[in-house]
Amino acid sequence: MDNMNNTDERDMQNVNTDETAAPEEDNALVAEEAAAPKRRLPVAAFVLYGIAAAALAVYIAARLSPAFADFFNRHIGTVVRGFLAHLTGWIPFSLGEATVIFLPVLAVFMIVHACRRYADSWRSVFIYFCTVLSFVSLLFSVFVFGFGTGYYGTTVDKKLDLDRTAVSPEELYYTAYILAEHVNEESANVTYLCNDFSVMPYTFDEMSRKLVEAYDKVCDTYDFIPRLSSRVKPVMLSEPWTYTHISGVYTYFTGEANINTNFPDYTIPYTAAHEMAHQRGIAREDEANFIAFLVCMASDDPYIRYSGYLEVYEYVASSLYSADRSYYTAVTRRLRSNVTGEMAAYSAFFDKYRENVVANVSETVNNTYLQIQGTVGSKSYGLVVDLAVAYYRSAAYNNSSRTEQ
Known part of the structure; x- marks a missing residue:
């Protein structure tokens, strides 16, 4: 009986010891959690969100007031675009292209990093997500401060005092006729070459320099276009990029004008001038097309002029084909055989890329983006026809006025 009692006493002591230890362990865990530093949103994230809020206010103001959009784009936007262009201009490759290529790798790294370092609690996950989102918001801020307000300023036709009204088939024919004569010249x-494609007679960098010189001439005439010593960059993955039907793109977050070099040579100077127009704050696509046309015309180089005249001729001729087939046939017959051969060679080149899923997706994304910015979408590229007709209409009026005087 004594042995049994001793055993019971020891069991009771063990139970009491366990019961005492459990609260002590819980208290230790609570103390450890209390001692551990709580994760907080970094100060940099608050700063970036504040900048994004300011950018949103600017964006709304620009949409409401063309005068404010003009002022901001000309004074603040010019500084931001110029800073980015000079910051990345010395890099021999497209930083924008490299960013897009390595974006999936970066995304995987960030997910793995989050799982290892921030998966201890939902609070940590939320803090990490908000931190990442703050850096993403910087893209929106750079877009607004550097480029986005250009969509809402005074239109180019008003700045140039052009009469942009409805276009008749006769005016299309007249414009196409003049352009065809310039193309032939x-x-x-x-x-x-023997396959009917023309050859650009200098390097890509030399073309950039020639276009900057032409832009300086245009800036002397039209002061709303800021001066900028910039360059265009060839895209390394140009051949697969051609399946998107995109010949060039301005990456606003790096300030770079990127060119698809897989397209035939004659398209490249005009495309480069178009992207350089974006670098200078001309945001709308039809206006960038028209400014590129003015720049190509102002160039001292015949190949750049040829590129500008032929590219705009193709836009106008396409509209003329829809408006009046007989006019279209008449003006097409005026082109030299080398020119028609180049256009036929381009059509044959593009057959490989014409119909594909990637192009459809690219078209949808680009169209949606442009519509969000208040334009008519991808159709806005072709609206350069209205500007070209208005330009030659104005030139004809001025010539007739001088003749009468």
């Missing part, structure tokens, strides 16, 4: 100084 410039083609006499162009070298063509």
Whole structure:
């Protein structure tokens, strides 16, 4: 009986010891959690969110007031775009392209990093997500401060005092006729290969310098276009990029004008001038097309002039084809055989890329983006026809006025 009692006493002591230890362990865990530093949103994230809020206010103001959009785009936007262009201009490759290529790798790294370092609690996950989102918001801020307000300023036709009204088939024919004559004239100084494609007679960098010189001339005439010593960059993955039907893109977050070099040579100077227009704050696509046309015309180089005239001729001729087939046939017959051969060669080149899923997706994304910015979407590229007709209509009026005087 004594042995049994001793055993019971020891069991009771063990139970009491366990019961005493459990609260002590809980208290230790609570103390450890209390001692551990709580994760907080970094100060940098608050700053970036504050900048994004300011950008949103600017964006709304620009949409409401063209005068404010003009002021901001000309004074603040010019500084931001110029800073980015100079910051990345010395890099021999497209930083924008490299960013897009390595974006999936970066995304995987961030997910793995989050799982290892921030998966201890939902609070940590939330803090990490908000931190990442703050850096993403910087893209929106740079877009607004550097480029986005350009969509809502005074239109180019008003700045140039052009009469942008409805276009008749006769005016389309008149414009196409003039452009065809210029194309023929410039083609006499162009070298063509046996497959009918013309050849750009200098390097990509030399083309950039020639276009900057032409832009300086245009800036002397139209002061709303800021001066900028910039360059265009070839895209390394140009051949697969051609399946998107995109010949060039301005990456606003790096300030770079990126060119698809897989397209035929004659398209490249005009495309480069278009993207350089974006670098200078001309946001709307039809206006960037038209400014590129003015720049190409102002160039001292015959191949750049040839590129500008032929590209805009193709836009106008396409509209003329829809408006009046007989006019279209008449003006097409005026083109030299080398020029029609180049256009036929381009059509054959593009057949490989014409119909594909990637192009459809790219078209949808680009169209949606442009519509969000208040334009008519992808159709806005072709609206350069209205500006070209208005330009030659104004030129004809001025010539007739001088003749009467």
